[in-house]
Amino acid sequence: MPRTLLCELLLTSLLTSLLAAVLAVPATAAPPLEPYAAYQPATRCAPAAKPGTRELARWLVKRFGSHTSVSRSCRRGSAVTSEHQEGRAIDWFADARTPRGRKAARRVLDTLFASDADGNPAAKARRMGVMYVIWNDHMYAAWREFRPEPYLSSSCRTRRRCSTTLRHRDHVHVSLTRKAARGRTSWYERPSGRR
Numbered sequence: 001m002p003r004t005l006l007c008e009l010l011l012t013s014l015l016t017s018l019l020a021a022v023l024a025v026p027a028t029a030a031p032p033l034e035p036y037a038a039y040q041p042a043t044r045c046a047p048a049a050k051p052g053t054r055e056l057a058r059w060l061v062k063r064f065g066s067h068t069s070v071s072r073s074c075r076r077g078s079a080v081t082s083e084h085q086e087g088r089a090i091d092w093f094a095d096a097r098t099p100r101g102r103k104a105a106r107r108v109l110d111t112l113f114a115s116d117a118d119g120n121p122a123a124k125a126r127r128m129g130v131m132y133v134i135w136n137d138h139m140y141a142a143w144r145e146f147r148p149e150p151y152l153s154s155s156c157r158t159r160r161r162c163s164t165t166l167r168h169r170d171h172v173h174v175s176l177t178r179k180a181a182r183g184r185t186s187w188y189e190r191p192s193g194r195r
Helices: 003-023 053-065 099-113 125-126
Strands: 090-092 130-135 138-143 148-150 171-176
Touching: 053 090, 053 125, 053 171, 090 099, 099 130, 099 171, 125 130
Parallel strands: none
Antiparallel strands: 090 171, 130 138, 130 171, 138 148
């Protein structure tokens, strides 16, 4: 076989294989899944809700009803201790004292922490850049793979003497990473991922 013909056949075979590989990848392939978020404590007062925080708050209300609160003002001279004070935390309201409130909050948690079609745990929360969730005396931290752990606010000595709000029994608290608050994780960049 002449050398030029052999080269043409090899080149054609290579191009055919490359084209088949490109066509096999769906055009809407999901971007890589984010790892579990690390803790990023609040460090400065900038309470205006960030774009990603506002988008997630709207999605929560549209998908699950109720209402949300995002920012919290800072007192002059006091320490910044909450992601609310950086515009990257959401309180979604549900009442743990009622069956309806518990069921609604369970739907939110189940949605955030569900595995995706590929079996990746907590896929939506990871794509959203959720750092941690607090609800009904429990914390679900990304750095612990969202496993529930007992929670007691540092402002409370005991649960019995702690308010319903500080126990997060009247709302689900969701804190985001700084990148997520800016809307720069895969959930915000892929509108189809918001379902």
